[in-house]
Amino acid sequence: xSAEPVTGAATAETLRDEVAARVRDGQRFxxxxxxxxxxxxxxxxxxxxxGTVEPLDxxxxxxxxxxxxxxxxxxxxFWYERAIRDLFGLEPYGHPRPDPLLLPLExxxxxxxxxxKPGMPDDLPPDEFALPRVVTGPGLFTIPHGPVRxxxxxSVEYLVETPGEDIPRLQIRLFGKHRGxxxxxxxxxxxxxVLLAERVEGIASVAHALAFAHAVExxxxxxxxxxxxxxxxxxxxxxxxxxxxxxxxxxxDAAGLAVATARFGTHKExxxxxxxxxxxxxxxxxxxxxxxxxxxxxxxxxxxLDRLDRLQAAVEGDARALMATPSFLDRLRGTGRLDxxxxxxxxxxxxxxxxxxxxxxxxxxRPYDAYPHLAMTPLPPRAxxxxxxxxxxxxxxxxxxxxxxxxxxQELRESPGDGTCAAxxxxxxxxxxxxxxxxxxxxxxxxxxxxGRVTRCDPRSASFHNLVLLHEVFNGDILTxxxxxxxxxxxxxxxxxx
Amino acid sequence: xxxxxxxxxxxxxxxxxxxxPDPEADAWPGGIDVVERESTASDxxxxxxxxxxxxxxxxDGRLRLDRGRCVLxxxxxxxxxxxxxxxxxxxxxxxxxxxLVVPESPDDDDExxxxxxxxxxxxxxxxxxxxxIRHVDAGxxxxxxxxxxxxxxxxxxxxxxxxFFTASPRHADVLLVTGxxxxxxxxxxxxxxxxxxxxxxxxxxxxDAISGGLVxxxxxxxxxxxxxxxxDVWVPxxxxxxxxxxxxxxxxxxxxxxxxxxxxxxxxxxxxxxGGGRQEGRA
Ligand code: SF4
Numbered sequence: 040x041s042a043e044p045v046t047g048a049a050t051a052e053t054l055r056d057e058v059a060a061r062v063r064d065g066q067r068f069x070x071x072x073x074x075x076x077x078x079x080x081x082x083x084x085x086x087x088x089x090g091t092v093e094p095l096d097x098x099x100x101x102x103x104x105x106x107x108x109x110x111x112x113x114x115x116x117f118w119y120e121r122a123i124r125d126l127f128g129l130e131p132y133g134h135p136r137p138d139p140l141l142l143p144l145e146x147x148x149x150x151x152x153x154x155x156k157p158g159m160p161d162d163l164p165p166d167e168f169a170l171p172r173v174v175t176g177p178g179l180f181t182i183p184h185g186p187v188r189x190x191x192x193x194s195v196e197y198l199v200e201t202p203g204e205d206i207p208r209l210q211i212r213l214f215g216k217h218r219g220x221x222x223x224x225x226x227x228x229x230x231x232x233v234l235l236a237e238r239v240e241g242i243a244s245v246a247h248a249l250a251f252a253h254a255v256e257x258x259x260x261x262x263x264x265x266x267x268x269x270x271x272x273x274x275x276x277x278x279x280x281x282x283x284x285x286x287x288x289x290x291x292d293a294a295g296l297a298v299a300t301a302r303f304g305t306h307k308e309x310x311x312x313x314x315x316x317x318x319x320x321x322x323x324x325x326x327x328x329x330x331x332x333x334x335x336x337x338x339x340x341x342x343x344l345d346r347l348d349r350l351q352a353a354v355e356g357d358a359r360a361l362m363a364t365p366s367f368l369d370r371l372r373g374t375g376r377l378d379x380x381x382x383x384x385x386x387x388x389x390x391x392x393x394x395x396x397x398x399x400x401x402x403x404x405r406p407y408d409a410y411p412h413l414a415m416t417p418l419p420p421r422a423x424x425x426x427x428x429x430x431x432x433x434x435x436x437x438x439x440x441x442x443x444x445x446x447x448x449q450e451l452r453e454s455p456g457d458g459t460c461a462a463x464x465x466x467x468x469x470x471x472x473x474x475x476x477x478x479x480x481x482x483x484x485x486x487x488x489x490x491g492r493v494t495r496c497d498p499r500s501a502s503f504h505n506l507v508l509l510h511e512v513f514n515g516d517i518l519t520x521x522x523x524x525x526x527x528x529x530x531x532x533x534x535x536x537x
Numbered sequence: 538x539x540x541x542x543x544x545x546x547x548x549x550x551x552x553x554x555x556x557x558p559d560p561e562a563d564a565w566p567g568g569i570d571v572v573e574r575e576s577t578a579s580d581x582x583x584x585x586x587x588x589x590x591x592x593x594x595x596x597d598g599r600l601r602l603d604r605g606r607c608v609l610x611x612x613x614x615x616x617x618x619x620x621x622x623x624x625x626x627x628x629x630x631x632x633x634x635x636x637l638v639v640p641e642s643p644d645d646d647d648e649x650x651x652x653x654x655x656x657x658x659x660x661x662x663x664x665x666x667x668x669x670i671r672h673v674d675a676g677x678x679x680x681x682x683x684x685x686x687x688x689x690x691x692x693x694x695x696x697x698x699x700x701f702f703t704a705s706p707r708h709a710d711v712l713l714v715t716g717x718x719x720x721x722x723x724x725x726x727x728x729x730x731x732x733x734x735x736x737x738x739x740x741x742x743x744x745d746a747i748s749g750g751l752v753x754x755x756x757x758x759x760x761x762x763x764x765x766x767x768x769d770v771w772v773p774x775x776x777x778x779x780x781x782x783x784x785x786x787x788x789x790x791x792x793x794x795x796x797x798x799x800x801x802x803x804x805x806x807x808x809x810x811x812g813g814g815r816q817e818g819r820a
Contacts, residue, residue, distance in 0.1 A: 218752050240679060298543060
């Protein structure tokens, strides 16, 4: 990835047409980002194709108040443009529903965060009434869920709009958890910022740290030492196993399977304890630094392998039992179906995409760290697009992760290296992309650095990209299916609302 | 094999904490300590290594570390093992924000702590048997919820202690809040607290909930939940481990003391506990 814009579009209209044409040609829309620079606002569309992610830029004049919405031609831009509107005050004209998403404000003239602009704005308390909550009309009513949920969940508000006999519509209100993370990155050194990246989406700490570190390493031209690259994969795959077990336990819980819930809870606890024993954090925090890792694992390879054997046997036994429990399968089959064509045009990430026959995997498309030299067992094809296939994909991936972890630990055992954990990193000014495959799907960081400090960082989580698809998957009884559909997506509100 | 039998396969996995020590908890790196020794000129400025400004130097020239700001990145220990060390153990919850600062300060106000303890004791007296907790996420990164949820798994099995999570604020005795205090959750959090029967006990769970952690300062958070509602118990950690959460909940209920070992008397506990002179928050 070069440090400066690869392709420039003259206007937002030409950018829109270019992106639409490329998506028609099969390129994957991977995000839309904005950033304030001294010369105006840069609007950057990210397109994944042929083993790369290509940024397409257009620079809007400093006084710009609006831009041509991509959404009518590229529906996947729906949330991205609403987020840009909130943070920059730029109106995406032509957008079908340009409601606030991250930051509804009572006073539209308040100085907005405008990431990329130096300085921290004053407190911006969102106004929950600045966003229409109840849609009214004949036979129309709205059922709210949240933002305080019934149980230990992340806060988010789902509004179910039921227009008479039609299929209900869902509105997702994210702003309760908006933390202003993007502004917080600015001014940090890469070594501090990687710790913040871990907290953008805490259940995918390792993947976010990796995506951030990869962007820094690209700017620095740094090569991660082999043992460090192996340790990175070890933690990234354990994170995947923990997340997939979390989904299994939430689905079991939704189905009222108390023993299964307890069993998967115990297995997940064992994974977190293993991670804790390896590095001192149950979430693998503090492991990844720009240039490598902070330390080698605190457990001997033989001990890791021993724990893995027991864990894998227990997990696989219970997974088999779960997938042979008819009352459970009845709840998943056909539930929350995501159409394959939609998954493709949206560029649905991670297990959500894979269960609908669309495979985007950063480990395969653009392998990093130790992945290029590791064997990844091929996943069986899945395409039903329902909660059932999403769970099957997760079990496939758990098996794949165990296989990867074993290879990594074997190699660490045979060639532990000379103890060098990280390469020196001298960051050049410029812009770079970094990515990693989180349990939720591809994480993409767009990073700008000047004089050793972050000037702009846009952490695009798979949760943000995929969560909007919840709008599209209700085909049955919305109220009773909802817990299954939500759990089967396996996303995090924190990563989406950042 | 039916699920009922699968459930019996591994026998008892449940911790016996707090009745018995738990080896996992006792070995867990639950905080950072300042190594007590005379400061010297060669100390330099170790406060600069900390990403959250948790380390400061008091007027007396001694280093202090605010566990309410610490995210346990381990950098200070790595850079200056002569000045900082990893604290083993999970009993890190405290009744006062100030006493999260280590090491203890000579002007630590024992009287105030006694008052806090008494006041809390009055409020929880009625609920020693069966306790219901309402959790609210006020801007967490998502990891805190995993650790709260873990308390329900068979390893911690919080139900054995007569503690339950409830969906209804009307039946809740304790409000457990996670997250940096996102401004968008201020109103929903206030509504939840108002719907709870009075008096309420409030636990701020996690370094984010205490100070905002790495997310602070931000235009979108209150740098912790302490500015949004009065907090009774502070549980540090990024995120706090399930054992630390358990310690915080039991401390709120008066079933356990502060400090790092069980079974201490209040007096010994007060002496052993650490304290400092810095008050957090913009309030
Ligand atoms: S471990 Fe805590 S006190 Fe030490 S540098 Fe990290 S955040 Fe600061």
